[in-house]
Amino acid sequence: MHLSTKYLAVAGMFLAAAAVGLLKNTDTPGADLHSDTALHPAPQSISIDTPDVLGVDTFSHDEFRTTIQETVLPGLIYLRLPPPITNNSDTDERIIRAAKTRGYRLQGVANSLLDSVDNEFLHPDAAQAWTLMKESALRENVELVLKSGYRSVEQQRELFLGRLSSIVGSVTNTSFPDWAIDAVLATASPPGFSRHHSGFTIDIADQSQPNFDLSAGYEWMSANNFESAKMFGFMPSYPTDTAAQGPNPESWEFVWVGKNATFSRPNRSDEVIRHD
Numbered sequence: 001m002h003l004s005t006k007y008l009a010v011a012g013m014f015l016a017a018a019a020v021g022l023l024k025n026t027d028t029p030g031a032d033l034h035s036d037t038a039l040h041p042a043p044q045s046i047s048i049d050t051p052d053v054l055g056v057d058t059f060s061h062d063e064f065r066t067t068i069q070e071t072v073l074p075g076l077i078y079l080r081l082p083p084p085i086t087n088n089s090d091t092d093e094r095i096i097r098a099a100k101t102r103g104y105r106l107q108g109v110a111n112s113l114l115d116s117v118d119n120e121f122l123h124p125d126a127a128q129a130w131t132l133m134k135e136s137a138l139r140e141n142v143e144l145v146l147k148s149g150y151r152s153v154e155q156q157r158e159l160f161l162g163r164l165s166s167i168v169g170s171v172t173n174t175s176f177p178d179w180a181i182d183a184v185l186a187t188a189s190p191p192g193f194s195r196h197h198s199g200f201t202i203d204i205a206d207q208s209q210p211n212f213d214l215s216a217g218y219e220w221m222s223a224n225n226f227e228s229a230k231m232f233g234f235m236p237s238y239p240t241d242t243a244a245q246g247p248n249p250e251s252w253e254f255v256w257v258g259k260n261a262t263f264s265r266p267n268r269s270d271e272v273i274r275h276d
């Protein structure tokens with residue numbers, strides 16, 4: 001992903017080896033704790049408090065995009081072809097071509113049981129992470145609200161067609177002009193191309209500020225390279241300043257990719273500290 005990952009992965013192995021060595025010593029009554037320091041150096045020589053080693057990783061906005069694209073999430077099936085949109089194949093082709101030019105890609109669609117949370121459906125991993133993140137924000141007086149979770153391909157089709165029809169002013173004429181297609185693609189995915197199909201993607205709001213970009217909620221989520229989001233395994237879905245990613249930037253959308261993706265390495269700090 002980027003250069004620091006390799007270094008941090010090695011640091012993780014180093015800490016794991018040290019932890020195993022310490023465990024062995026505690027299992028052996030009377031063992032000389034200092035006899036094999038070459039195999040596992042004294043714990044205080046490991047800078048376990050260094051945020052770079054134990055904390056969440058740092059990502060450029062393009063790295064958020066590629067990490068979300070490359071992270072394999074459970075319980076998804078992948079469409080081989082874009083689903084129909086307008087029942088007019090020429091129009092559909094123009095929509096798909098324009099969407100791909102903007103950076104839209106076909107997305108995984110949830111194919112496992114989803115949990116109901118805050119009147120939305122999410123994959124259980126994302127639902128639990130969302131709840132914990134919401135509670136953490138609330139402890140700092142930030143009231144985050146879940147606005148949208150899982151969306152089926154058919155729901156996205158209705159949403160996309162509704163936007164197109166409202167721009168053109170007709171629900172019957174399906175030969176939508178390119179300018180209308182481009183206008184809708186700036187803010188809405190065609191069916192099959194929405195990250196909401198996965199059950200891992202959330203739209204959130206801040207109760208106290210309708211414009212999420214200006215809200216305390218966004219400040220809380222995005223501060224320090226989206227540290228709060230990453231602490232719970234979330235990444236910004238469509239951040240600013242990225243290469244073609246589909247829609248215009250969306251400050252309110254986040255994708256759960258898991259802590260294995262957001263943290264520098266598996267978080268084993270508690271074990272190591274206990275054995276000190």
Ligand SMILES: [Zn+2]
Pocket residue numbers: 148196202203253
């Ligand atoms: Zn969204």
